[in-house]
Amino acid sequence: MERIDLKETDEKECSKCDGACFERKGDIVCRQQENDVRGIHINEHDALVYPNNATFSVSSSKSSNFSFEFRTLKQYGVLWLEGAWSQAEDGGDLILVFIDEGKLYVGVNLGADVHLKPISTNVTVADNHWHSVAFRRKERKCELWVDSKKILHVVASPGDTNLDSNGLVYLGGVNPKKHKLLKSLDLTNRFVGCVKNLRIFGKEINLLVDSLKSVETPKYCHG
Numbered sequence: 001m002e003r004i005d006l007k008e009t010d011e012k013e014c015s016k017c018d019g020a021c022f023e024r025k026g027d028i029v030c031r032q033q034e035n036d037v038r039g040i041h042i043n044e045h046d047a048l049v050y051p052n053n054a055t056f057s058v059s060s061s062k063s064s065n066f067s068f069e070f071r072t073l074k075q076y077g078v079l080w081l082e083g084a085w086s087q088a089e090d091g092g093d094l095i096l097v098f099i100d101e102g103k104l105y106v107g108v109n110l111g112a113d114v115h116l117k118p119i120s121t122n123v124t125v126a127d128n129h130w131h132s133v134a135f136r137r138k139e140r141k142c143e144l145w146v147d148s149k150k151i152l153h154v155v156a157s158p159g160d161t162n163l164d165s166n167g168l169v170y171l172g173g174v175n176p177k178k179h180k181l182l183k184s185l186d187l188t189n190r191f192v193g194c195v196k197n198l199r200i201f202g203k204e205i206n207l208l209v210d211s212l213k214s215v216e217t218p219k220y221c222h223g
Contacts (some may be wrong), residue, residue, distance in 0.1 A: 016018055030128055039071065039194035039221035045220065047173015047190065048211045054203035057167025064095060064137035064163060065201045067145075068171070071195030071221070073128045075102045078182065079191050080135075081170040083164070085177040093164040097133060097144075102126035106135070106144050106152060112159030116181065121151045132197075137163070168212070171195060194221035 042048065051057040070079060071081060080097035094106040094116055104125045107118035123146050125131045134145040139161035144152040172191040198205040208218065 017101075039069070039196035040218045041194055041221045042218060043141070044174035044189055044190045044192050048171040048195075048207065048218070049158065049168050049173075050171065050198075050200065050205060050210060050212060052165060052167055052169050052200070054200040055207065059167055060162045060164050062162055064135060064138050064142075066199065067132065067134035067171070068194045068195055068198040069127060069130050069132045070125075070193055071130045071190075072099070072126055072191065074099065074189070074192045075126050076100055076187070076189040076190035077193070078170075078187055078189070079133070079172060081173070082165055082168070084164045084166055092187075093160075093162075094181070095135070095137075095163060097135065099191070100187070101125060104131075104133070104146060106142075106154070108137070108142050108154055108156050110156045110163055111161045112157035118185065119152060119154060121146055122148075123151060130196075150191065171198065196221075 012092055040048075054059070064082075066080070076098070076099055078098045080095065080096065082093050082137045083094040083096075092109070094109045095109065096118065097102075098105050098107075098118070100118075100120075100204075104121045104123050104126050105118045106121065107116045109116050121144065123131075125146075126165040132145075132147055136143045136145075140156040140158070142152075142156065144154070145149055172193075172195060195207065
């Protein structure tokens with residue numbers, strides 16, 4: 001997938017924030033010099049896509065490390081999806097974080113399981129409050145932190161220790177190649193809400209400027 005062309009406008013300053021302005025698909029996007037604490041609104045028509053190693057993509061990795069904050073009232077929705085394009089639609093390597101009946105779930109398959117086996121955190125997150133998620137993986141050993149508390153320690157099934165993927169992560173949306181899998185889990189609903197403070201392997205990601213693909217330019221959330 002090719003990066004959307006971003007070109008900095010000639011000495012043009014943003015009217016609502018300090019920093020450089022960029023033209024993105026006909027829209028002007030401001031990239032602040034410092035961390036932007038505002039969230040980005042994701043709707044059911046869109047998904048944001050980023051390289052799985054923050055600044056570049058890798059097809060196979062022994063570790064995972066990402067974190068973000070989100071806010072939603074929706075009882076269902078896919079927050080994070082990372083997997084391989086080339087594998088069967090109903091299985092294969094996958095990391096999935098999603099909301100089901102208002103609670104947060106995580107699923108990890110490094111290729112040893114025929115079917116993904118999601119695990120509930122028993123944490124209710126569909127309450128319109130900001131919640132933080134941090135996921136760490138070293139080979140088969142995974143940890144999930146919610147609101148700065150370690151909620152789950154998961155060990156993937158014996159087998160491969162690498163996550164094979166297409167090199168991309170889907171934030172708030174769906175890899176179309178995994179539609180059959182998500183449908184089998186009754187996860188056809190995309191995430192609708194706000195996301196902020198995305199980090200991949202410790203690198204702060206600019207949600208607007210660093211995305212590789214988006215149907216439309218997301219809007220900032222308020223509050």
